[in-house]
Amino acid sequence: MRSLILLGLVGFAAQLVDGSLGMAYGVTSTTLLLAAGTGAAATSATVHLAEIGTTLASGLSHWRFGNIDWKVVAKIGVPGALGAFAGATFLSSLSTESAAPIMSIILLTLGLYVLIRFTAYGLPRGNLGKPLRKRFLAPLGLVAGFVDATGGGGWGPVGTPAILASGRIPPRKVIGSIDASEFLVAIAASAGFLVGLGSENIDFAWVGVLLLGGVIAAPIAAWLVRHIPPRILGSAVGGVIVLTNVRTLLRGEWVDAPGGVQTVVYVIIAALWVAAVAYSAREYRREKAIEAADAELLGSAPEEETARA
Structure with missing residues (x-):
């Protein structure tokens, strides 16, 4: 019972981060399940089955708060589902001994990417309003879906920063669109694992508890995405993923x-992790101070023109 309660809290925390940042439900949950000794393919299958419910709840919550660009969802979701199915069947064919370190390396790489990306660069905001083309989103979805299934997570860490880097839609819509399209990825990956593994290797009690925690967190995360500093959260989550997977590799x-x-x-x-979070917090405060100063200057300009008149 204690392990199930802990797993529910993991699902809640992972979805809170994922819904606020557009990534890390799968990576965080998979990292912790692997650390508990679960097989790589069974872990990814468990997480993706839970994600069918959590991504649906998250997508509906983001839709309610106006955080979704449905054109992006359509262009990236279907290729993502194809990549996820291929990745799931590939991972199912590997032995547990071979798959565990491979998955940890993938997760470590994704964690480093998240940590460095958000610490060093924050969220780019140029090019807002320009369309995202299918020739960019379709290959991105295919790669992100494959990585997601083989790594137990990766749809958000691959897809979210790539779309954010384009600067073409607001960050909250990037996060909402990635979360909504992940529903298709979760269904396809789960189907691939059920074909490759069968249902006997999956603990459905774990699936249910992860799902419950995620569903409870989904509407909270969709609201938080308008208020929480993604730069700081990205640095914090990236550090957790890096530290946990380095531990797995060093002990393997x-x-x-x-x-x-x-x-x-x-x-x-x-x-390094503490320094990264501190740097992100300092840069976030600096950016806010600059924005406040710019707003103050813009507000005082009309008053000066009126005085001159």
Whole structure:
């Protein structure tokens, strides 16, 4: 019972982050399930089955708050589903021993990307209003869907920053559109795992608890996306993913590092993680101060023109 309650809290926290940032439900949940000793393919299958419900709830919540661009959902969702089905069947064919370190490497790469991307660059806002073309979104969806299924997460870490980097639609609509299109990806990945694994390797109690936690968090996250600083959250989540998957690799058969080496690596990563979050918080405050100063200057300009008249 205690493990189920903990899993429900993981689902709640992961969806809270995912719905606010447009990524990290799958990566966070998969990382923690792998750390608990669950097989790679079974872990990804469990997470994707839960995501069918969480992404539906998240998509509806984002739609209610006006956070979705349906043209983007259509152009990226179908290729994403094809990539996810292919990735699920590929992962199902690997042995558990082979798949676990491969998945950790994928997750570590995604975690580093999230950490560096949000810490160093924040959210780009140029090119707003320009259309996102199918020739950009379709290959992006195909790759993101494949990575998502093989890594137990990746739809958001691959898709969200790529669309944000274009600067063509507001960040809240990027996040809402990615979350809504992930519903198709979750269905396709789940179908691939059921074909490749069968249902006997999946713990449906875990699926249900993850789903429940995520569904409760979905409307809260859709509201928070208008208020929470994504730059700080991205740095924080990226650090969790990096630290957890480095731990998995260092303790695995591929590396099997001595305890002293592990401790030194953890301390270094933790220090860099704290520095990254602090830097993101400082840059966020600086950006807000600049925006406030610009708004004040714009507000005072009409008054000066009136005084001259």
